[in-house]
Amino acid sequence: MQAKKGKVAVRRLSREEAMIISGFFRGIGLEDPYDYNNMVVLEVEGGGYYEVFYIEPRLNRLAMKIGALYSGGLNIGYISGQALIPSLHLARDLAPLCRTGKLKCSILTPRGEALFLYGRIVYEENVVKWVEGVSLVVGIDYEPLGWGFGEEAREKRIIRPIKDLGWYLRRGG
Amino acid sequence: MLIDRLRGMFKEEDEKLFLNIKPSELALKLAEKYGYKPYIVERMYNVLGSTEEVVDLLEWNEVPMPETVRCNDYLISCARLYQSLSQKGFKLSIIPWLPHGIEVIEAPFSVGASHEYLKGYYYIQDPGSMLPVYIMEPREGELIVDMAAAPGGKATQILQLTRDRALLVASDISRRRMKALRSHMQRMGFKSYIALRTDSRKLPRLVGTGVADKVLLDAPSSGEGIIRKDPNRKVSRDPQDLMEVHYLQLSLLLTALEIASPEGIIVYAACSTSPEEGELVVDRLLRLKGDTVEVETTFWEGIGSKGVTEYMGINFDSSVSRCLRLWPHRDGTEGFFICRLRKVK
Numbered sequence: 001m002q003a004k005k006g007k008v009a010v011r012r013l014s015r016e017e018a019m020i021i022s023g024f025f026r027g028i029g030l031e032d033p034y035d036y037n038n039m040v041v042l043e044v045e046g047g048g049y050y051e052v053f054y055i056e057p058r059l060n061r062l063a064m065k066i067g068a069l070y071s072g073g074l075n076i077g078y079i080s081g082q083a084l085i086p087s088l089h090l091a092r093d094l095a096p097l098c099r100t101g102k103l104k105c106s107i108l109t110p111r112g113e114a115l116f117l118y119g120r121i122v123y124e125e126n127v128v129k130w131v132e133g134v135s136l137v138v139g140i141d142y143e144p145l146g147w148g149f150g151e152e153a154r155e156k157r158i159i160r161p162i163k164d165l166g167w168y169l170r171r172g173g
Numbered sequence: 174m175l176i177d178r179l180r181g182m183f184k185e186e187d188e189k190l191f192l193n194i195k196p197s198e199l200a201l202k203l204a205e206k207y208g209y210k211p212y213i214v215e216r217m218y219n220v221l222g223s224t225e226e227v228v229d230l231l232e233w234n235e236v237p238m239p240e241t242v243r244c245n246d247y248l249i250s251c252a253r254l255y256q257s258l259s260q261k262g263f264k265l266s267i268i269p270w271l272p273h274g275i276e277v278i279e280a281p282f283s284v285g286a287s288h289e290y291l292k293g294y295y296y297i298q299d300p301g302s303m304l305p306v307y308i309m310e311p312r313e314g315e316l317i318v319d320m321a322a323a324p325g326g327k328a329t330q331i332l333q334l335t336r337d338r339a340l341l342v343a344s345d346i347s348r349r350r351m352k353a354l355r356s357h358m359q360r361m362g363f364k365s366y367i368a369l370r371t372d373s374r375k376l377p378r379l380v381g382t383g384v385a386d387k388v389l390l391d392a393p394s395s396g397e398g399i400i401r402k403d404p405n406r407k408v409s410r411d412p413q414d415l416m417e418v419h420y421l422q423l424s425l426l427l428t429a430l431e432i433a434s435p436e437g438i439i440v441y442a443a444c445s446t447s448p449e450e451g452e453l454v455v456d457r458l459l460r461l462k463g464d465t466v467e468v469e470t471t472f473w474e475g476i477g478s479k480g481v482t483e484y485m486g487i488n489f490d491s492s493v494s495r496c497l498r499l500w501p502h503r504d505g506t507e508g509f510f511i512c513r514l515r516k517v518k
Contacts, residue, residue, distance in 0.1 A: 056365060058316075059340055063367045066379045071355040072367030089359035092293070117288060143292055165291040168360055 010069040013039040013052065017079055021052065024077075024084040027134060028104045033094070039076065042069060052076040052084070086147050088163055091136050095144035104135040106148055106159050113139045116146065116159065117166040124157040134162065175374070175427065176420045183457065190485040191449060192412050199224065207231045209407040213397065220448060220481055226502070230446075233502040234400040234407075240277040240284055241268065242295040243303055243326075245361050247333045249294045251275070257289055270475040272307070273333075274300050293361035298326045301398070301499045301509035305391055305442040306330040308471055308497070308513055313338035315386035318432055320373040320425060323350030325357040327391055332363040341366035342380055344373045374424060377431045388429040391442045392422040392454075398444040398508025401501060419449045426458050430466055430516060439466075439514040444507055446500065448484045451510030455480075455496060456489040458514075468492040469513040476504050480512070 013021075018036045025032060034054045040063060042051040055063060055073030063069045075089040098105035108116055112126030116137060124130060128140060130150050137148040137159060146164035150157065180187075196204065196211035200218055204211040209231075217227045244251040251273060255265055262281035268274030275295075277284050284290065285297055303326075311317055311331045322328045322343035331341055343366055345351050351370045358366060369379065373390075395418050396406040410418075422443060429439045443450040458466060468490075480496035482489045496512035 054364075055367065056340075059342075059365070059367045062342070062380065066369065068369060068371070068379075070351050070368040070370040071358070074364045075355075075359055087359065089362075089364075092359070092362045093364070113288070117291060165288075165360075168291055168356060169286055171356075 008045070008068070008070075009043045010040050010063060010067060011043065012064075013041055017041060017050065017052065020079055020082060021076065021084050024086065024134075028136065029102060030094075030097070034074070034076070040064070040069065041079075042071075049078045049080045051078045086163070088144075088146055088165060088167065091144040091146055091163075094136055095138055095142060098136060098138050098142050104131045104133070105129070106131045106135045106137045106150055107142075108137060108139055108145065108159070110140065112159075113145055116148070116161055116164050119161050119164055119166055119170070121161070122148075122159040127157065127159060130157045130159065135159075137161075137164070175424045179420050179423055179457075186487070187416055190487060191416055194412060194485075203227065203231060207235070207407070208404070210411070212412055213407065216447065216485075219485055220446070229502040230500065234404075236401060236501075238299060238399075238401045238507060240280070241298065241300050242275050242277060242284065243271075243273045243298045243330065243333075244275060244295050245293055245329070245333055246273060247336060248292070248362055249289075254289060254294050257294075258287065261287065268300055270473065271300055271303055274303055276300075291360070296326055296329055296357065296361065298330075299399075299402075299507050301504075301506040302326055302391075302444065303330065304473055304476075304497075304499070304509065305389060305440050305511050306334065308473060308511055309387055309389055309438060309440040311335050311339050311387060314340070316340045316384060317342070317387045317389065318376065318380065318385045318429075319343045320376065320388060320390045320429060321345055321392060322368070323347055323354040325354035327389060328354060328366065329357050329361050329363060331389070332358075332365055333361070335365075337363050337365045339365060342369065342376075342385075343367070344369045344371055344376055346370065346372050374428045376428060380432065382431045383434050385432045386434055386437055388433050388437065388439045389442075390425055390429045390439065391444075392425055392450070394418060394422070394443040394445040394450050395447060396444065397447045397450070398499075398501075398510075401507060415447060415449050419454060422450055422454045423457055426454060427462070430458070430462060433516045435516060435518060437516045438469075439516065440511065441514060442509065442511045444509050446498070446508035446510075448481055451498065451512070452480045452482070452484065452489050452493045452496065455493050455512050455514070459490045459492070463490075465516060465518045466514050467517050468495045469515050470495045471497040471511055471513040473497065476506075478503060480510070
């Protein structure tokens with residue numbers, strides 16, 4: 001997202017936005033892993049969404065002083081309506097937690113990984129560990145592949161991609 | 174505007190030496206044979222001195238650049254990446270003089286389409302282009318400004334070498350290239366940065382003066398160093414265009430000096446073999462700000478030549494010989510100029 005034409009304003013996270021993000025983290029089994037005071041929002045004029053970044057304090061202060069930002073720090077994702085759409089960057093950052101069992105993670109076979117990275121639905125025969133609802137999707141080596149949604153369809157458990165790493169390629173770099 | 178003032182200051186010298194280049198008979202012949210604008214070949218003569226070496230360079234510029242990648246050892250060891258790509262049918266070779274450089278000799282599919290690429294395990298980057306950041310020696314905790322940062326090759330390399338613990342301000346004016354920078358940062362797992370889309374000459378107002386421990390300026394260039402990748406560069410620029418690029422580079426370098434802290438390091442680089450974009454930029458910086466900046470020895474084991482000190486009848490400050498040049502025919506790379514400078518006051 002972002003990088004559209006139109007004026008971009010940078011500002012601190014509002015309480016309502018913090019609650020939306022907190023709700024997303026609780027949904028995947030985490031209790032506020034990042035300090036909301038270090039999050040900023042990029043608001044794109046006419047874009048209809050708000051992109052959220054977690055930026056370490058010194059760079060955060062600099063960004064707020066400058067009052068402009070293209071991107072920076074950890075891209076948490078974007079808020080559309082009342083939902084956070086998590087970023088691939090966030091998947092990369094949280095993936096080590098999949099090994100600890102604290103985070104909702106689905107694990108795919110190598111074949112499942114290939115399908116997922118092509119943006120295809122992955123059926124249960126290519127899923128090592130299936131989780132219902134939104135989860136971070138990793139390969140058998142616990143390397144992040146993106147975000148998926150686990151559901152049952154025609155009595156089969158599937159993982160439907162929300163955002164997969166293949167997006168970098170399909171989007172054109 | 175700063176550029177207009179600079180142009181005015183050096184107008185006579187430019188007109189006498191750099192804007193009215195008369196090619197020799199031999200330069201005209203070689204230019205015709207290899208498809209160059211004659212003034213480019215004449216300048217090669219002036220720098221290299223011998224017909225054999227000029228022909229050698231012209232021949233090398235006909236050889237396409239091999240594809241090379243920089244492994245991201247922040248996420249994966251280079252040995253594991255090498256093994257993983259080899260298993261998929263890539264034929265690879267380690268570049269001996271680069272810590273993270275791998276040459277792709279044969280690829281079963283596009284090197285930018287592998288799962289390893291999508292997972293952020295490498296960045297597609299020419300070998301010479303990897304050198305400036307090694308030469309800069311970024312350290313954890315330093316505030317580093319990358320002034321022409323997009324699409325992000327060197328910016329991601331700075332964070333790779335500092336294990337994502339430098340504080341990086343990456344700036345560039347191009348919306349399209351900034352989109353790529355952002356994407357590479359995220360793909361490769363780096364967080365310790367902010368990216369600003371702006372004319373980098375505005376940076377002193379935005380980030381402050383005398384603040385950066387290190388500044389990297391890989392300046393926009395004529396691209397004379399990447400003829401192997403883009404043969405159109407043989408004919409796409411006139412001497413006037415070249416001097417326009419020179420003044421942009423000089424004005425950006427003066428900005429870099431403003432941003433750097435006392436004792437701060439500035440690395441100036443340009444992917445060009447043209448002295449107008451290398452030694453002349455540094456020489457003029459020294460003429461303008463010689464009391465506040467000095468040239469450090471820019472050296473990398475096993476590669477490169479010294480900066481030239483004589484060109485078109487002009488003698489540059491002798492310290493520009495401490496800068497580093499990469500030549501396609503001597504080093505097998507793209508043409509590059511790199512100079513490490515220190516702000517002394």
